[in-house]
Amino acid sequence: MREVEVKALVMDPQQQMPVLLLREPQSERVVPVWIGHPEATAIAIVLQNREFPRPLTHDLLRATFKVLGAELEMIVIDSIQDSTYYATLHVRDPQKQSHQIDARPSDAIAIALRTGSPIYISEEIFQLAAVEMPSSEEEPGGKRDKFMNFVEAEMRLAEFKRFAQ
Amino acid sequence: MREVEVKALVMDPQQQMPVLLLREPQSERVVPVWIGHPEATAIAIVLQNREFPRPLTHDLLRATFKVLGAELEMIVIDSIQDSTYYATLHVRDPQKQSHQIDARPSDAIAIALRTGSPIYISEEIFQLAAVEMPSSEEEPGGKRDKFMNFVEAEMRLAEFKRFAQ
Secondary structure, X not given: OEEEEEEEEEEEOOOOEEEEEEEOOOOOEEEEEEOOXXXXXXXXXXXXXXXXXXXXXXXXXXXXXXXXXXXXXXXXEEEEEOOEEEEEEEEEOOOOOEEEEEEOHHHHHHHHHHHOOOEEEOHHHHHHHOEEOOOOOOOOOOHHHHHOOOEEOOOOHHHHHHOOO | OEEEEEEEEEEXXXXXXXXEEEXXXXXXXXXXXXXOHHHHHHHHHHHOOOOOOOOOHHHHHHHHHHHOOOEEXXXXXXXXXXXXXXXXXXXXXXOOOEEEEEEOHHHHHHHHHHHOOOEEEOHHHHHHHOEEOOOOOOOOOOHHHHHOOOEEOOOOHHHHHHOOO
């Protein structure tokens, strides 16, 4: 397993889908994970240190863990089937017993960012999916091509706020 | 407190926002609650008996309750501030201790529909917000006017499915 961090949340304009770039610290290799718009918004809010007056769905999950005395020890992106990544929440209950909960990577990461829990990727998936992060010094036509269609996601937070009851 | 059920999920075309209609059984009075699009989708999926291959965010919440041996006893829409409804999840842990978790009504209802937990509204809010449900026999220009701008929500499930990794 490799611990990763959320390097960026970008938009794939061709597919009109948000993409999370997960990076191994001190490495230039990233694993891109395509996710849904609501989950992207939930992640963008944490990355941008935004706060909302009311708890959003992943805040509610964090509150549930807290109230029940459970701890999110880590999340692991641990398998892939039909081009879909699978993740697992590793949760410790108040009796120190461990539980695993099946989750989408987007939900798992949206919660992990709120609880400060580490994010891991299985070695197998890392080897399969990791690509080199393009450096800004690279000349046009180089590895940067792979990412040049990505633009910074513009999460329309003002509009979202309107809908956030 | 009054127990209510989800009568319908409709779209308010003027505000372009989904509206939940909560009805007291054997009554024609409903409480409209404006909610966000992601939560409306999460609720529509249950109302339409749709299933997705991967757990959505509220499914993850249900799984969390289950794994930790907790039970969602009920949810209560119990206060209103600045035109925003507040709800509370009433959760019982394995030691039979009760906990309350602050939530948006939309999240609370999306979970309650998944766990089969009852939905309550405080008497105060019911009296404040309940309106008569228009019956289809009424003549044009009657109470139906209040709802005539509502059209059945078209949750674009096919598109959502594409984004549901």
